[in-house]
Amino acid sequence: MKTLGKIVTAGVLALGLLSTPGISHANDIVPGSALEIEMKAMIERGVLMGYPDGSYKPSANVTREQFAAFISRALTLPDGQHSFKDVAADSALGKEVGKVSTAGIMEGVSSERFAPDALITRDQVAMTIENMIEYTGMELKPKRMEFTDASDMNSVTLNAVFNIANYEVVFGYPNNNVSPVTYSFKPKNNATRDQAAAFIFRFLTAYEATPVEEPPVEEPPTPEPAPVDNKFYLGYVENGKLVKQEYGHDAYLSAAESFKNTASADALYKGDEIIRVKSGVAYADRVINNQGVYANIYLDSAFTKPVTYIEYGREIRYIDANDQYVKVQVGGTIGYAKHSEVDFVPSDLMVDRDYYIVNQWGTLTFHQYNYAKKAAASYSIGPAPAGMQGNVKYYSHDGVHFSAGSSKVKHYPYFQYQSIRTKTNYTAEDLDRYITQRLSEVNNISSKYKDAATKSKLIGTGKDFIAIQNQYNVNALYMLAAAMHESDLGMSANAQTKNNLFGIKVYDAAPENGTAYKFAVESINDFARDYMNGRYVNPNGAYPNGAAPGNKTAGVNVKYASDPTWGSKVAGHMFRIDLALGQKDIGKHKLGITKVAGVNVRTAPLGDKLYTYNRTHLGVDNAFGYPVVILETKRASDGYDWYKISSDLNPEHDTNGGVGWIRSDLVNLIN
Template sequence: MVKKILGLLFSTILLISFVVPNISYANDISNHQMKTELTYFANKGVILPDEKGNYNPNRDVTRGEFAAYIARALELPNSSKYTFKDLKSGTRLTQEIQNAAAVNILSGYPDGTFKPNQKITRQQMAGMLYKALRYLDVPLNKAPLTFKDNYKISSSFTDAIANSVYYNIIRGDHTANGVYFKPKESATIAHAAAFIYRTLAVADKYGPQDEEDDDQPTQEPGDSNSSSYYIGKVSKGTITKNPTIYTTYEQALTAYNASSGDVNLILKGDKIVKMSSGLAYAADTTANTTSVYYNKNFTNQITYITEGRELKYNGTSSTGEYIIVQVGDIVGYAKPSDVNLVPASLIEGRDEYYVEDSLLTHRIYNHVKGAYEGKYTVGPAPSFMQSGATYYSFDGVHFYNSSDKLVGTYFPYFQFASVRKPSNYTAEELDNIIISELENREAFGGAQYKDATTKSKLIGLGSFLKEMEKAEHINALFVLAAAIHESNYGMSANAQTKNNLFGIKVYDGDVQQGEKYKAPADSVKAFVVHYMQERYVPQSALYPFGAVPGNKTTGINVYYASDPHWGSKIAGHMYRIDSKYGKKDYGVGKIGMVLTGSGSVNTRLEPSTSSPLAYSYRQKNSGELEQLGYPVIIVDETQASDGTWYKVYSDDNKIAEYVWIRSDLVEVLD
């Protein structure tokens, strides 16, 4: 249907230059630089005139208007599934915004609003058009972003803008000083017309093509059709499908529920969409990642994980519209197309934890590749783990045995210790650690580390790491561990050719991309200032989930990396280095957890409720077991008239180095 609409649209586009419109437009279109695009959409009723007949092409366009333009241009079907609390019911604009939301072309803000009257930014436009192309089944691609103001582009829009650049939909602004994208600047109605016009042209050229014959072949009983549903079972390692075909998921579910106990699957074509028990994992998607959402409408993202990584399967909705999964310790919702399900009896491998040389070791299984991808050490093994036994965990904190019984909870120190706490290693010691590690890699690491002691981009960074630690209050050992992990000890291609030690702007879909820096120290500064300080660590940051490496429920790892084990891998590097070169940082200060499940928690500059407020830990999901709030390092405590107060490292160094929290609001971890 969509392709037929596009075909008609672009037949009209081809005729625009030759046919005189039968509508008389105001002079603000007839002499405009974007006359063709504006006239076309005015003819189609996509862009509407005001009461004076003017189209105001140079006026800034709002979020609501742009959403409506897309809904009209694509002739989206009416939907009542989405409601934003700041939209007035019963209006055409509200209906059109809901139509676009229903097909995931747009989403609102975390507070449930859409803000239709807010001016839309260029990067927000790119985001909606990116999703429109996905809706139109256009292959998504990326072009390198080389704008002078790349650093101003929000990370959540980089893929969309890279796709827009690839298809030449939204172009940069050429100036004497270079090309700028201006991501946070507003755009006009004329710009909106031009961008949507180009998007439809791309869809017409690269989207799926209609067949001349609309007749569908008759399906014989027992044939597997990707749009049909079946019920089935797993028996002796083989999936067997009942030959009965169901046209809807609801029909298949009714048959599933009415069947005998040996039926344990519902399939859509050959894809399992419901099972009695088993594992889920992030599917092999175009984006190479799977998003998990707080809501069933897929508009409020919890986090994202890279393909092949495990998710706990908690069920499928009664309509088949979403899969219920657990990521980290949070239960959320995923699109059926973005996850694969593996029945329990067909699991060939999975993530596992075990004790090796008294250390907690994590072995990772990639379900897309069907193979183990190595192992790493997290830290010392907890006392409840026995040598020779295998344990399982979705968050690296709560550990289960093969019977799915919780056997213990363990918070690895470096994974949940605040990165605001400075390292006790000096600049000289860090330099010596770097050289020693490179010597070891050069001697025993194989050809990839040839001449590492002279070529690695980590060499000589000790002083700068400590300078950044002093200026920005981000732990130097943490930064070094992140650089080691992301750059393969300074020997990766991005490190060697771009001085990029942290994979900055290297995307899951294209690992060849990446920001270029004049020197490795510039990469360190970008990581600390533009990422840790501006996006992840303070409560005022873009993704304020906790000032620790963390996991997919709390800490930097929630949004920083698609790898759900990034935080524990960083902690592993920190523990290995610290235990080998002095044991100066491990266990220095108790870890406490600020739990905000029932509301925000205030911190104070002094141990008193009458003291000025420093900042508040906002309410957030602390996980199914309600133990993963905001980790802090406790450095002191004192008694006051209203009880005990803990002195902790502040998440926001611009406010204070330390803040105070009342002890009844903090759970001290063993």
Template sequence: MKQLLLYCILTITFFLGAPTILAALNDEALNVSPTKEWTITFSDVVKQSTVNDQSIYVTNAAGGTVDVTYDINGNTVIVTPVTPYERGATYTLSITESVTNEMDLPLQQPVDKPFTIALPFVAASADGEAIASFTTFAEAKAALPENGFITENDRVIHMTKGVVVTTSLTTLIYGHETMRKEYAGVTRHTELLYVDSTDKYVKVLHAGEHFYVKHSDVKLLPNESLKSYYVSGNSGLGHVLYNHVTNTSSSYIIGKAPSFLTKGKAYYSTDGHHFYDSEGTFVGESYNYFQYVSPRVTSSYSAKDIDAFIMRELEAKEKSGVKRYEHATTKSALIGFGKTLKQVEQEKRVNALLLLSLAIHEGDYGMSCHALHYNNTFGFNVTDTNDACDRANVDTSNKKYYASIADNVHAVVDSLHERYLNPAHLQPNSTNIQYNGAAFGDKLVGMNVRYATDPYWGAKTAAHMYKIDQALGGKDYKAYDVGFTTKHDVTLYNENMASVYTYAYREDTKRFGIMPITLSKTPSTKDGYVRVVSELMNDSEDVYIESDYVRIVPTH
């Protein structure tokens, strides 16, 4: 006659009939999760009516029965507590002879499995095996083995080394461990280099500086290494971005690669301008030119040049066979865009190629739904809660709709000036926190700090600018020297040495005291000062800054 055997997943294995119960069955399971589900596997289909709180149950140390639920599926029974078990308490899972199969053959020998619930903080080895649990984080950290990690409520909160991945739609990064001085937002699935953590915060390295994030916004991956990297190739400097959630990679070409990088070799950088090889050896420093040059410089190209580039790109897109680019050469919102861009460049001092790059990046070469039907090729006012695009019923009352592409351009430029390119916002009486320097930038300086949650938005948009310039002859590339201020509260002066504006250090909104600057093509005649491009929209006169407070950087 067929005997009923039982197996309990993990450390529990039960046999009925001739075989004896394995000794390991009676060993106490330690550091068990408060929400532990015990999965019991029998050798035959279980008769469901025999599974109840009399035949399979959990008791506490005082003998009281704990409320549990049963999930019966063929020969398995999953036992789950209705409410979490108490931290540090010991319980016993009991399986009695009352459990039978469909032929009413019983379990021949009862089994009791003691288990103890982990204290809040569990120290684990590198392979994930729980070593011990503790009441406090400090105790767990003191017992941490080499390359081990600590969990709290089954979430990794501390590790010797590893990678941090953002999990919230927007993860706020802070300049202080108390989560004050909110600095910017970073999009979901961004890879960050782990520095340290406690049960209160996670310290990461990004954009070349230390930031702090909340545990609730990230996931810690112990003993993982950075998988995003830079590589020099025939097309230029590529940036490969790894997604630890989907285990996939994406990439884009930034522009020309620094000369010190060897083609085909992977390099690593948390800021895009300090590069290290796979051994962690520093190999060189270089900044992406179009990512940090001032938007206030004038492009060398005419409206005709720009329109010619646009049409060549649209023709290539149309010939690609990609459905969304069908009839691009007749439908794109960018057709004839050059005249408007050059007009705005002259009137409002925003570089025409920068604006075209932004339109390409946000509006998919003028072929996005909003570009075609809302005259909005910049995605302006298209937010997470206002991103629907109804082609058949265009809502002209929606603030993302514009009467013309020209209106859209002017609205975007006015907004850029008001929010992101106006140094007046660093003054103590200003409530604006979006200005962080006049450049595409990154998550440390420039528009990227507050304009986009994608930490590489500045690099990706600048990549379009490089591509446009190269296609038109490379006249704008490295036409200016760029640099950064080296201290807080740096004042810029006019020709008469009167103060024009100050890069004031506002601790409540901007943690760092460095700002991007672009040197004028006209040499300074004032001893001790360098001449730089003004950031003011209505004043194209160069300004002066003390040379001791400026560091010119190499660019690529």
């Protein structure tokens, strides 16, 4: 899982995982409680430590020095000093007080007193989180919220609350005795341990979802630095190479006009950087410290609204460009990229590219090309649609709209858009049988998988996938497929040395990293509970783009992996497993995808809102809303047909029997 990682300098230290203390004794954290996920996440990160009796006391009040320690651990702050007379030199948390004080995140109640044993209030927590936002370089941008007790807060406190509300760190207390419901903040209430955990968890979630630009590497000073060439030049393909003309334009508009009117010109340069081509492709070409990393894609040309990101070297549809930005398509999303993060290949110089082809068995196969690494690979996705011809190259930028000359085909691969909330028809024994069969196959055909049949970390995990499916309502076939893909059939270094089957905490810029687990089942549990239910599938999670593998516009793939075809690769594994075991899963559900923004899922036809599909950009032709599984159709009194669908909500938050209802005219059927 190559996710949106952080590469930070000494000015802002990395939010890395600390040693995991374990939560096996955290019996006082009530399953299903409002802040269970946040509390356990902070325990696992080592932000909250337990008491000697193994408890965590979620409802206990937090002192100022305890909150200082939470912050210090969350940000891995460097050592610091303090001059508070009421914090003893040998105090257990005195060192943490020094760290937050030196960092400017927490101040004393006076220049000489920190009041370490005083209980911290919610308004003090809000102002401290605001300081964390500033310390980590995030933008302070207030989001006004209406609180009934706003008059109880001064302007400084209220501004802090609004600043952290922008990152969804703070929520109010509902006043359910009035209609419509209002909210209060209760600034002088003491913060409890689970509330403190939630504040910090939400901050970390916002921070880790915010792309960070690398500061430029400082070069040794030279007496006479080379002048920067900001002129614009036309480029021509000659003898298999792109050659830059000698004459340069001072102004972009002049160069662009010349480029437009010169039929033989293939590219436009700014200095030595290509910024436009007449025809061809773009690809991700962002390099930091000699390491290729993902390129960011934004919804706006000012680069303020990051929407997704794409693996180094991978193809991007080039639409247009000027001297400020490159307009591109990634998945179904039309967006913008920075010139510094992409490069171009004119059509006349293309030697390979991404394409789809139907093989002799009627299977849709994807041929993938990496332009930076000059490497190709192929894999099957699933049955090809009837409209596709064999041995013809089809091109698609989103994996749904395919073209070959004048032939156009629209096709949603089944497993790529089947909801993760479905359950497989296979048993634990079936899954184990396939794992054994597959490991035996690769063991016999490739030295890369030598001893896989005895060493793979997938061996014997069938029961774990089924048990976790039943506990967290995440499809077992999907989890096994994701594990096979991410762990290279259980033989990757992270799988073998860390029992990490999903590349959890493995980033583009630090592929050697990854969370270590005592047993492989723990990584399966983490993937289902904290990643799928905590962030990606749950409509109230951090990245709610739809409960299916999907692509770079809809589904888990939007934010889970930089690989733009991660969703189709996982779907390909699901297809091959299902094919080998008897095709009990493929095509068993009627699938749809929402086609308008802001669709409400209701408890019944015309019933109360259960949750909302909030994403506003639905991609090319509005074809990439939220995937749904349609269980039943019912005509309601409003004259519309309504679809009964599988609910995307987590099991512990579901109050409607695992289903919801959505009006049929808001959904396109896709199989």
